[in-house]
Amino acid sequence: MDVQGGNSLRNVGVRDCKALTDTKILELAEVIQKTALAYSVLVMKPHAYNMRYEQVQKQGGNLNTLLALGHIAALKQTWQKYPECNRAVVDQFANNEVIPDGVHAFAPEMKVFQRPRAEEDIAVAAASVLARAAFLQTIQELGQEAGIGRIPKGGGEAATNAARRLVQKQGAGILGNYVKLHFANTQKL
Known part of the structure; x- marks a missing residue:
């Protein structure tokens, strides 16, 4: 993200996806x-x-660990598209060396900054919006594919009930295609 692009995105309202509606995110x-x-x-x-x-x-x-591996993969794909990139800012959530070590395997010169509340950086805020938009699109596709309509977001009772409907309709064996099996909701089924 260059300065001009960052300023442009700030001006149109890009910020951490948690502060935006689904419609605005898309x-x-x-x-x-x-x-x-x-x-x-x-x-x-x-x-x-x-x-x-x-x-x-x-x-x-x-x-x-899984989240860090995902960040590394996304950073590598971005770097392959724009190898001039020499700086990455990442929200701090893991062992401080996991992401830098992974990034330095393909881009030894890249500086990786990890910090709490990294979404205050416009590039990280933009990344959060892109990730959330992809999640929203994917969850809609999965609901249609499953034939149960809208799959509720999150881990509340609505999500548990949707998973129950899915099991009733298609059997428990299909569940792993639509939900994260290690989540507490799955244990309730």
């Missing part, structure tokens, strides 16, 4: 895609997520 995602020098969004649907999470656990990792 609208801003289009603007970001046209403005950013390069971007990459890693979408991991539930089936792939469940398999990858199990692999990470078997190797002694946890959810933060």
